[in-house]
Amino acid sequence: MGFNDASINYFYSSDHRKGGDLKFVREYFKNREFEKLLDVASAAGHFAKVFNAKEKIITDISLNMLKTAKDKNGFEKLVGGSACRLPFKDSVFDIIGCRIALHHFKKPKEFFFEINRVLKCSGYFVLIDSIVDIDDGYLNNIERIRDKTHIKSYTIKEIVEFSYMFRLLTFQTIFKKHDFVEWAGRLNPTQKEFKATEQAFINLTEEAKKQLKVEIKKGRVVSYTDKKGIFIFEKVKE
Ligand SMILES: C[S@@+](CC[C@H](N)C(=O)[O-])C[C@H]1O[C@@H](n2cnc3c(N)ncnc32)[C@H](O)[C@@H]1O
Numbered sequence: 001m002g003f004n005d006a007s008i009n010y011f012y013s014s015d016h017r018k019g020g021d022l023k024f025v026r027e028y029f030k031n032r033e034f035e036k037l038l039d040v041a042s043a044a045g046h047f048a049k050v051f052n053a054k055e056k057i058i059t060d061i062s063l064n065m066l067k068t069a070k071d072k073n074g075f076e077k078l079v080g081g082s083a084c085r086l087p088f089k090d091s092v093f094d095i096i097g098c099r100i101a102l103h104h105f106k107k108p109k110e111f112f113f114e115i116n117r118v119l120k121c122s123g124y125f126v127l128i129d130s131i132v133d134i135d136d137g138y139l140n141n142i143e144r145i146r147d148k149t150h151i152k153s154y155t156i157k158e159i160v161e162f163s164y165m166f167r168l169l170t171f172q173t174i175f176k177k178h179d180f181v182e183w184a185g186r187l188n189p190t191q192k193e194f195k196a197t198e199q200a201f202i203n204l205t206e207e208a209k210k211q212l213k214v215e216i217k218k219g220r221v222v223s224y225t226d227k228k229g230i231f232i233f234e235k236v237k238e
Contacts, residue, residue, distance in 0.1 A: 007064040011044035041101030045069035166233035
């Protein structure tokens with residue numbers, strides 16, 4: 001099952017509708033009102049809701065996600081398309097957000113280039129995604145078992161390299177605990193697929209389980225905790 005079939009789950013998802021990352025960004029921009037905002041790979045639009053902006057445009061590759069954002073969160077300006085080839089003119093947005101989606105993009109360098117292109121000079125780019133340590137390929141492996149569209153969660157160093165054209169204003173790491181049943185079931189897997197994701201956690205080394213704070217009760221995975229990086233960038237030149 002893909003994003004189109006699971007769009008409603010992303011509206012109700014506790015991982016997406018709340019979190020320390022949303023609180024951090026809301027607090028950071030609490031005294032700011034922007035003219036024109038773009039939320040890239042918006043899903044149901046939970047990230048776009050955090051900002052004060054006169055005009056909010058959301059974009060996603062899944063049209064059902066955009067429909068859910070309209071029906072459930074009241075967004076009206078919806079644009080279907082790929083994050084790596086944004087259908088907008090140059091230098092039009094004052095602020096752009098992209099939360100928990102970079103790991104899906106096949107061409108991350110093009111994505112950063114596109115954000116820079118459509119952002120106004122001195123505009124903000126707020127990026128949030130799962131980050132991995134150098135040696136934890138195991139989390140990427142598990143993500144790929146759960147979600148066939150998972151390409152790669154990056155290290156902080158890789159993200160800093162992708163974003164060379166921006167000025168990094170702030171960086172913050174937060175830990176996010178995931179309810180396993182909700183997380184592993186979000187894309188409507190078959191029982192066999194669900195079990196494969198669970199087994200991948202059970203098969204981790206004790207050291208890896210400790211790092212991911214994997215909670216197992218009576219042989220069943222209850223939760224795990226990963227890291228999200230919050231990057232606030234500024235566009236420095238045209
Ligand atoms: C985890 S959800 C995003 C959550 C959302 N940003 C939020 O904060 O609630 C990932 C989204 O990325 C979208 N997506 C995946 N690949 C994409 C691409 N290449 N371009 C645009 N959107 C993409 C999916 O359709 C999905 O809606």
